[in-house]
Amino acid sequence: QKEVEQDPGPLSVPEGAIVSLNCTYSNSAFQYFMWYRQYSRKGPELLMYTYSSGNKEDGRFTAQVDKSSKYISLFIRDSQPSDSATYLCAMTWTGNQFYFGTGTSLTVIP
């Protein structure tokens, strides 16, 4: 079983839709959770991070962590064509080693 599982998609939504991206994990020691956005042929850029459980909101983006279910989510409200990218979840418990999902490809259609 992989440490982190992420549905690769692809996911295609109309502009303005609410997008839900999800990852599950198996190691209950994970305590720091990240979402990265990666445009084609570019390096991943950090989008949001949360420590332990709970929600965090930043503009149109909300990150959610449910440690009891070992499940994290990223919600994008009012999705825009510029949100079209691959979204990677990541997590760590040491700060030295990071565990990544395989990424979900998202296309927002104008």
Add this chain to the structure above:
Amino acid sequence: SQTIHQWPATLVQPVGSPLSLECTVEGTSNPNLYWYRQAAGRGLQLLFYSVGIGQISSEVPQNLSASRPQDRQFILSSKKLLLSDSGFYLCAWSVKGKITEAFFGQGTRLTVV
């Protein structure tokens, strides 16, 4: 603020040729440094990580090696490239001693022909 530089952005090399990819970090000291390879649909594969000068941990036995000659410099090398070495290589750094995020460079797309 901290920045990470990785070059070149693209590289086409013949089979059997050597490789040297360089990564430098600015604005921080004593970072953890990482080399990843990203294949389509397979996510990020950790190749090497370093917690200090001259300290390299290899995660995957392969045709590649890494070195950290200076605190904020990380180099990925190969003596003889294979076709299977083609891919997207990413350098990253994180703060040592803290549970926090990793930051990535812009990547190098390597094509071995």
